Amino acid sequence: MSDSTPAVDETVTGSTSRPTLSNAAEPSTGGASPPAATPNWNERHQFSASGTQFLVDKQYTPVKSIGSGAYGIVCSAMDTVTQKKIAIKKISAAFDDLIDAKRILREIKLLSHFKHDNVIRLVDMVNPLTAAQFDDVYMVMECMETDLHKIIYSKNELTDEHCQYFIYQILRAMKYVHSSNVIHRDLKPSNLLLNGNCDLKVCDFGLARGTNDKDDYELTEYVVTRWYRAPEIMCACQDYDRKIDVWSIGCIFGEILGRKPLFPGDNYIHQLNLIFGTLGTPSDADLDWITNAKALQYIKNLKKKPSMPFERVYPKAPPQAIDLLSKMLVFNPANRISVEDALAHPYLKALHNPKDEPICPTTFDFEFEKQANTKVGIQKLMFEEIEKFRPGVVNPIL
Template sequence: AAAGNPGSSSVFNLSHEVPSPAEMEPDRPIGYGAFGVVWSVTDPRDGRKVALKKMPNVFQNLVSCKRVFRELRMLCFFKHDNVLSALDILQPPQIDCFEEIYVITELMQSDLHKVIVSPQPLTTDHIKVFLYQILRGLKYLHSAGILHRDIKPGNLLVNSNCLLKICDFGLARVEEPDPSRHMTQEVVTQYYRAPEVLMGSRHYGSAIDVWSVGCIFAELLGRRILFQAQSPIQQLDLITDLLGTPPLSAMASACEGARAHILRGPHKPPSLSVLYMLSDAATHEAVHLLCRMLVFDPAKRISGSDALSHPYLDEGRLRYHTCMCQCCYSVPSGRVYTRDFEPPAERPFSHSYENSLLSVWQGKELIHRFITEHQQGKRVPLCINPQSAAFKTFIR
């Protein structure tokens, strides 16, 4: 994929000439999200297959500008084996022509949704090592003060060796400690949405991500969505069918309409025993941990960090650190294990810059400067080759 070659199969153009591999697989789309498209492409600097995410319409309005800048900064901030991070950012054009952002991340082979709906058998070992990695990544995010707000199987990327990474931070934000500060309810795909969000709570915390993981845990056990409703109200009804009618104390932050809907219905006893019927893998330990995650009251729901200490995950931890992780290593005399199996973030993620963003143009300048400074002293920068055949398909 030589620079400026219109016949190239690559969507990339190099800002400087460097040697390229003789053969490359063609670029292809691998995913579409609410805030962009992801392609599998070849990095012409080393021939490595990577994922290229396009963030379009960045500067339509101030809200979009802040959201994209937040996601971009998060991807550059993350340093964790179970959280997807930015490998590189493409060189931006002159600021007057700067309209979209391209981020390079590691290319993963599939996602957990595709695994769950496939005929691939899932053993208890599979489930434990997947759940361990999800919670390990979640502990890291929460320790940095970040709420993901859209944990679902499709946002959990996996490789054939069962390595898992949390991705898609388009809805992520920093946790708001002030309960008087209102937060949007337009978060989390409905099937994985926590009761407090369904009931219109104007403030929520990291417990919403733990609820989502609980739903995914049940889906791994039963190979079907646990709460598959047609509407948010029906979603809430399915949750109370399983957990029973919640006490008033668990609905303290709910909006009046949601609280009235629960109270005017018949009293429901909990029916948690049905969780044992999800599959043979739904052992007592598995159901015990699941019941700690699927708690109606977020104040009583187990945290991601505490869930990692549950005995159900002991085997998943051992398997992961014996042959899958990057933090432990083998020597002739045996395996050398890290001191901290589930390390927190080294520091909180800062979003103080957002309050100073008052216009789209100011945001454009900040993002342009951030990308330029991020690239300094690194490898030969990449930019898009708009003359390539692949690019025409990519933008379409």
């Protein structure tokens, strides 16, 4: 989400157990409960948010505009049936670009598949009443008050307890997501939503892919915001795996510690130089995984640089935080720590509980993407997702 309209007063307070964000709006509800009676899905009303017209069920009363998210405008609203606060994302002209439409469908299917405390939950979708209305897509989700980007760049102190709790929850979420054979591929602070209790939820799964999928849905170089890209992405290697998410978490970790981006590259070359300026130029043994000949030759021709210890980069960080960070930000993915091992690291000892770090009971199937090649094909699959929330509604394009 954008920074234009902060959802809460972002004053941060610490605690001896779990940290909180003071003066926040009501905490996340954990998802809307089923209504006591079947609502009338044909009753609509219209309102404006961020200059965009929303046409949704009467049971959703607008509260405030939150801003722009991936592909859409987001506002908070009150569900008058469940009396819970929710967020509504409107994606206008959702099917005009087939690549974007496929990403939107992918995210919706993934959010419907995932059921985890640290992954944002999709609680409803608004069914179109006419074919013209099916140009837009409305996603109804849990409402969170802010995101990690806003918290990092607020002027308030972030304690080590905050840092531990944020990193723990990201790892806990990714253990679950990865167990479903899904790689997020776009982890960054603005995709990590927070409420007043510092509960964290991962969002924006539009660029996700399967761990066993060798076909790229998008051009590799554009996946993941540059500052959080793993070396595997930078070196255009097709066989990257879930370790790319660990690298992104490491970059986020460093950004929390330093209150500024760790590797804010302006372009591909600058990004690699920033990485090597901290990690040092990799040895030949740490380059044997690179299959892209041009990338390999470029790195081998670079002037050798020594590493800069993370203790110097973050002199106030606890030793255990530095140790975990150094294990996440390893150039060679084979030597990078796994999510499971990161959860068990001593830095997170106070929070780690293997019995409360679930895996997904079923893997996610990306086979639907083979059918999503036309506007009508994507709309058909999208409507199937709407029917999961609203059984019996009529598809206006059939």
